[in-house]
Amino acid sequence: xxxxxxxxxxxxxxxxxxxxxxxxxxxxxxxxxxxxxxxxxxxxxxxxxxxxxxxxxxxxxxxxxxxxxxxxxxxxxxxxxxxxxxxxxxxxxxxxxxxxxxxxxxxxxxxxxxxxxxxxxxxxxxxxxxxxxxxxxxxxxxxxxxxxxxxxxxxxxxxxxxxxxxxxxxxxxxxxxxxxxxxxxxxxxxxxxxxxxxxxxxxxxxxxxxxxxxxxxxxxxxxxxxxxxxxxxxxxxxxxxxxxxxxxxxxxxxxxxxxxxxxxxxxxxxxxxxxxxxxxxxxxxxxxxxxxxxxxxxxxxxxxxxxxxxxxxx
Amino acid sequence: xxxxxxxxxxxxxxxxxxxxxxxxxxxxxxxxxxxxxxxxxxxxxxxxxxxxxxxxxxxxxxxxxxxxxxxxxxxxxxxxxxxxxxxxxxxxxxxxxxxxxxxxxxxxxxxxxxxxxxxx
Numbered sequence: 001x002x003x004x005x006x007x008x009x010x011x012x013x014x015x016x017x018x019x020x021x022x023x024x025x026x027x028x029x030x031x032x033x034x035x036x037x038x039x040x041x042x043x044x045x046x047x048x049x050x051x052x053x054x055x056x057x058x059x060x061x062x063x064x065x066x067x068x069x070x071x072x073x074x075x076x077x078x079x080x081x082x083x084x085x086x087x088x089x090x091x092x093x094x095x096x097x098x099x100x101x102x103x104x105x106x107x108x109x110x111x112x113x114x115x116x117x118x119x120x121x122x123x124x125x126x127x128x129x130x131x132x133x134x135x136x137x138x139x140x141x142x143x144x145x146x147x148x149x150x151x152x153x154x155x156x157x158x159x160x161x162x163x164x165x166x167x168x169x170x171x172x173x174x175x176x177x178x179x180x181x182x183x184x185x186x187x188x189x190x191x192x193x194x195x196x197x198x199x200x201x202x203x204x205x206x207x208x209x210x211x212x213x214x215x216x217x218x219x220x221x222x223x224x225x226x227x228x229x230x231x232x233x234x235x236x237x238x239x240x241x242x243x244x245x246x247x248x249x250x251x252x253x254x255x256x257x258x259x260x261x262x263x264x265x266x267x268x269x270x271x272x273x274x275x276x277x278x279x280x281x282x283x284x285x286x287x288x289x290x291x292x293x294x295x296x297x298x299x300x301x302x303x304x305x306x307x308x309x310x311x312x313x314x
Numbered sequence: 315x316x317x318x319x320x321x322x323x324x325x326x327x328x329x330x331x332x333x334x335x336x337x338x339x340x341x342x343x344x345x346x347x348x349x350x351x352x353x354x355x356x357x358x359x360x361x362x363x364x365x366x367x368x369x370x371x372x373x374x375x376x377x378x379x380x381x382x383x384x385x386x387x388x389x390x391x392x393x394x395x396x397x398x399x400x401x402x403x404x405x406x407x408x409x410x411x412x413x414x415x416x417x418x419x420x421x422x423x424x425x426x427x428x429x430x431x432x433x434x
Binding site for chain 2: 069104105106107132133135136137138175176177178179220276277279280
């Protein structure tokens with residue numbers, strides 16, 4: 001068995017070091033340097049909040065409408081609470097990005113229920129990328145019938161908002177046998193073309209369901225050809241990569257690229273490698289709202305930098 | 315032929331066939347092959363595994379997958395010969411294999427779950 005050799009930290013140990021959990025952490029990114037603050041501290045210090053700048057958009061993820069097992073029998077209720085959190089924000093964000101697993105079983109009634117709930121969001125635009133739970137219907141059409149217009153049913157597309165270039169990618173089709181997500185050559189070619197000629201000073205936000213970096217391969221927490229995508233993004237001064245899928249916050253900074261996975265609004269999952277496998281994690285009722293939440297992203301100009309703030313339901 | 319059902323009740327084969335025959339009489343739309351007793355085999359899905367992981371059946375067999383996990387799973391053949399929707403706990407999905415061959419399949423939600431049906 002392995003000993004506690006500080007020169008050879010275990011993979012799990014390293015992953016624990018990467019994970020900044022807690023009831024709410026504010027990440028300020030400037031010049032590629034990441035500084036986590038406790039949210040309570042940030043709230044007490046107004047000048048810290050001002051650093052965040054203009055509220056740009058909110059990310060919600062893994063709403064899993066249709067899930068009804070013991071880890072959370074009321075996912076509609078916790079999504080409602082999440083929406084109330086967004087609607088109560090002092091400055092309304094213009095956009096909301098849903099990073100997938102809108103539904104649990106890709107059923108039409110689940111999509112309808114999710115859409116009905118999300119219609120309560122006081123934001124003007126909803127952008128989405130599917131999770132593997134959204135493309136689990138035999139015809140892989142329910143998601144694209146509803147949200148496929150922006151991407152012409154391809155699943156990947158880009159748009160600009162307030163000087164920030166947003167790129168939605170899909171990595172939940174055509175999985176590799178090792179369980180990792182895949183972007184595929186057609187999407188990678190499109191991405192390269194989409195970025196060509198853009199100024200390196202344009203802040204970039206990339207969103208996809210599965211992590212675009214390998215967090216834990218045995219559980220498929222990664223994307224097999226993400227490195228190729230990142231090679232196209234390296235020259236940009238500020239790149240923020242937002243994912244869902246793992247139902248917990250894990251963050252990494254690599255050069256000018258910040259990777260961040262969001263909490264779910266439905267149920268938590270175990271930390272990488274804890275227990276038999278990934279899946280809904282039953283926690284005491286009082287603890288559940290502390291493990292569910294959303295992320296909001298603000299932009300600061302000159303030089304452009306994005307700030308990610310994570311909030312929980314309690 | 316594709317047979318998909320939710321929460322099937324396990325019954326002895328004779329009773330089950332009688333029930334199918336009765337439902338044919340009622341709905342009149344489900345075509346049964348001429349053979350009175352089409353062979354059937356079951357693959358159970360439990361703890362993120364297909365059991366058995368390799369199943370050999372004679373041509374004409376209907377293979378039925380049943381999900382016993384709390385997590386949903388799907389059945390997707392690598393060559394797209396057959397594919398199910400998301401199966402919640404206790405849901406099942408059936409596919410009749412008429413042509414001999416080796417069919418590899420996986421779960422599209424958990425692609426590390428891979429297995430094979432060999433049709434002789």
